[in-house]
Amino acid sequence: MPKNVIQLIDVHKKFDHKEVLKGIDLAIPEGKMTVVIGRSGEGKSVLLKHMIGLIKPTSGKVIIDGVDITQLDQHDLDPYYQKFGYVFQFAALLDSLTVYENIGISLIENNVHSDQVLQVVKEKLALVNLEEDTLYRYPAQLSGGMRKRVGLARTLVTNPEIILYDEPTTGLDPITSRVIHELMYDMQQRLKITSVIVSHDVEIFKYADYVALLQDGKIQFFGDAKTIWESENPYIYQFIRGLSDGPIQVDVAHAA
């Protein structure tokens, strides 16, 4: 088993009176693709945001490189942001900027020369299989799949060691979803990046190394993605087959 790059220890998170995370213990292996699955509204995105310090837990620890980042303030989190890339659920591209400005924003804001920015942006654009003619379009002019690819390209500019993907294929058709899955797999293989993917798309298991299932605020399963269909863990068995019988209570109102 490779070394763990992120470790969550007994992480609890309460919003007002609702406890979303009820004691998460999870370790993310280095250089591997780990998928966190779970039902909608279970707190998967909240969990992902804890890994990068965008949300602080009510209690518990998030250890990165031996440091508990929950104790750091915004300024001290800076070096950790440098290690991470975060691909948001709806890409979170800045509406008022073009694709070029969105992808190159971290360079532009650090006063890198425009020729160099353009070169890096073109290189990352090619990595996510986008044509150069998209460079000067605005996010509103792009399809959902293209926006997600631009979001990934923007993240790649910072050369992250770890990329966190928040539901990268939600709202996409099966073909585009497959393209995005292959792209993520390709990135991980080529750049030796550690990937953590929040998803409820079972197709991702083909590409992933490990799977974690979040249910009732806790990790109910963590195991090898390749053997997941043989797993007898009742939670994972029910979830990946979409069964209504099992330990996961199917609340119609919740599901709606």
Place this chain on the structure above:
Amino acid sequence: MILQMVNTLGMFVLATCDQLGKFTLFFAHAAYIAATTRLKITKVIAQMEIIGVESLTIVVLTGTFSGMVFALQSYIGFKRVGGEQFIGSVVALAMIRELGPVLTGLMVTGRAGSAIAAELGAMEITEQVDALRTLRIDPFQYLVVPRIVAATIILPFLTIFSMICGIIGGYLVCAYVLELSPEDYINSIRTYVELSDINGGLVKAAVFGLILSWVRVYKGFYTYGGARGVGISTTQSVVTSSIMILISDYFLTKMIEQL
């Protein structure tokens, strides 16, 4: 029953103190970032264009018509005591010391303030602000400080337009509608209006710019709850900054008077 009332009152006081604390800390952090990081000049200029240039028409219109109506009302009053020759100074002093800065502040709040609260609110709920953080771009340096600096600088300039248009509006009414002596109008301004009046008006305008931008970026930044949340933030930012402008106007006038 009494216990419940005390409880409700206590909760209200606590919530208000919490909001006020957050509001003050937000500004303190923005001031700290402004003092310790490089100011993004291009963003300040872009914001000055959005706030200033795009609000100019409305400021000119409200200034002109306020001056016109003020001249008309003053005439009705002064005619009774035979003081029509003072209309010019009354209109000018009102526009310079009071109406110019306050009207400009309120108009910009409605015109540009609400738009920027909505823009920042939408950025917040679509995770664009979080995206900036993960890209190691400080949202205060990138979004907050340029907006506050731009509004604080541009409001006095807009106010100058409002003052001048108001005085011209008053002049037009006096000279062409009421058919009074234009010389009296101009001479009374020359005699009674001092440079300190203009300075005081411009200081007020700058403070109003600071207040309206502070409120709207704060409200935009703490937006949650989807499109409805953006609507609530926008409305709250207009109401809160308008009230704060009117309240601070009294205290600013008192302070400037004592200097």
